[in-house]
Amino acid sequence: MHSGLILGIESSCDETAAAIVRSGSETLSNVVSSQIALHSIYGGVVPELASREHLRNIVPVIREAIARAGIRFSDLDAIAVTEGPGLAGALLVGITYAKTLAFALGKPLIAVNHLEGHIHAVLLEMRERQQAAFELPILALVVSGGHTHLYLASEHASAWTYRNIGRTLDDAAGEAFDKVAKLLGLGYPGGPWIDALAPHGDANDVEFRMAQIKLKNHRTTPSVAVQTSTEIHDRHHDFSFSGIKTAVLRHVETHGINARREALSHIPTPTLADILPLCDPATLGLIASFQRTVVSYLLRGTFAAAESYGARAIVVSGGVAANRELRTRLTAEAVRRGLPIAFPSLALSTDNAAMIAAAAWPRLQRGVFAPADLQATAQLRLGA
Numbered sequence: 205m206h207s208g209l210i211l212g213i214e215s216s217c218d219e220t221a222a223a224i225v226r227s228g229s230e231t232l233s234n235v236v237s238s239q240i241a242l243h244s245i246y247g248g249v250v251p252e253l254a255s256r257e258h259l260r261n262i263v264p265v266i267r268e269a270i271a272r273a274g275i276r277f278s279d280l281d282a283i284a285v286t287e288g289p290g291l292a293g294a295l296l297v298g299i300t301y302a303k304t305l306a307f308a309l310g311k312p313l314i315a316v317n318h319l320e321g322h323i324h325a326v327l328l329e330m331r332e333r334q335q336a337a338f339e340l341p342i343l344a345l346v347v348s349g350g351h352t353h354l355y356l357a358s359e360h361a362s363a364w365t366y367r368n369i370g371r372t373l374d375d376a377a378g379e380a381f382d383k384v385a386k387l388l389g390l391g392y393p394g395g396p397w398i399d400a401l402a403p404h405g406d407a408n409d410v411e412f413r414m415a416q417i418k419l420k421n422h423r424t425t426p427s428v429a430v431q432t433s434t435e436i437h438d439r440h441h442d443f444s445f446s447g448i449k450t451a452v453l454r455h456v457e458t459h460g461i462n463a464r465r466e467a468l469s470h471i472p473t474p475t476l477a478d479i480l481p482l483c484d485p486a487t488l489g490l491i492a493s494f495q496r497t498v499v500s501y502l503l504r505g506t507f508a509a510a511e512s513y514g515a516r517a518i519v520v521s522g523g524v525a526a527n528r529e530l531r532t533r534l535t536a537e538a539v540r541r542g543l544p545i546a547f548p549s550l551a552l553s554t555d556n557a558a559m560i561a562a563a564a565w566p567r568l569q570r571g572v573f574a575p576a577d578l579q580a581t582a583q584l585r586l587g588a
């Protein structure tokens with residue numbers, strides 16, 4: 205009989221992370237070593253640098269997770285690792301370490317999809333708060349720097365199934381935040397800067413229009429579509445963020461970006477107090493309008509999907525789930541509709557390994573293990 209102790213390992217992008225979680229419901233340790241400072245000079249993640257940093261950090265991060273949990277390697281019941289999606293070279297570092305450790309300890313190896321991990325971050329924290337489990341199916345909005353996906357998630361006898369009912373056709377939501385911030389001469393990652401600056405601007409300043417992605421018969425016969433065609437579903441809850449990025453670009457040129465870049469380049473780690481005086485009302489209005497538009501768009505798409513699929517609850521996860529306007533407005537709309545909704549804490553919104561260990565627990569219960577020759581899958585999909 206095992207005690208459900210799982211070591212989770214995550215290295216899909218720019219965070220090297222390890223965590224110990226017991227039975228998908230109790231986090232004993234959660235260690236994240238972020239490479240943000242390293243990549244911020246380049247304004248985005250540089251894959252080769254990411255792999256090198258993961259190599260440097262993986263051993264100390266895992267040792268720290270074991271030490272903080274107050275356990276020994278031999279106490280573990282399984283090793284879980286992110287299989288994909290992500291940067292191939294970065295994923296490989298975590299996978300190679302996990303395979304070696306599993307082999308050396310004679311423990312099972314569990315492969316976890318990073319996107320499934322983001323969903324389980326929310327479920328883990330609900331269990332930690334001893335909150336009653338949501339009724340199924342759950343609609344999950346996963347919004348991060350690499351992904352904008354809508355999933356319908358269900359569980360039966362510890363087997364979770366996911367159906368992908370929407371995705372971005374171009375940029376991810378977080379990528380749009382990052383690119384707009386970059387266009388405005390703000391730091392990387394840009395989401396937290398936009399989040400912090402938006403309340404200082406007038407969201408009615410600029411009117412942006414988001415892409416309308418529809419399928420021809422969606423509006424007229426949604427109930428027929430629900431019953432007969434998965435293809436219609438797959439399409440009509442999709443997102444697109446490239447248009448708004450271009451629209452922002454058109455506005456940007458005139459708003460003192462170079463002066464701001466120059467001023468900020470002299471401050472090693474700028475704070476809101478440093479940046480705010482460098483932003484004129486037009487820039488702040490642009491930021492507030494951008495955020496308002498993106499949040500409205502995500503809100504409309506999420507609730508439309510929840511309605512067409514009869515979701516009983518909503519979970520929102522991924523880096524962009526940290527956004528305050530997104531949290532406030534999605535929560536208000538869910539309350540209005542009587543739909544339960546949950547977000548992860550800020551620490552579990554962005555990449556971490558507790559979510560990987562939590563997502564692995566149902567597999568440990570069912571004895572679903574990865575082969576000893578597990579490979580990284582950069583484009584790994586979740587669900588049908």
Ligand code: KG4
Pocket residue numbers: 217347348349350351377378379381382393394395396399522523524525526527528553554555
């Ligand atoms: O989940 P995550 O850590 O990594 C990926 O799997 O991509 O997400 C990082 C993304 C970045 O694009 C970052 O700008 C965005 O999440 N982000 C935010 C906020 N905090 C992080 N976007 C909007 N508002 C925030 N507060």
Ligand code: ZN
Pocket residue numbers: 318322348522523554555
């Ligand atoms: Zn992520």
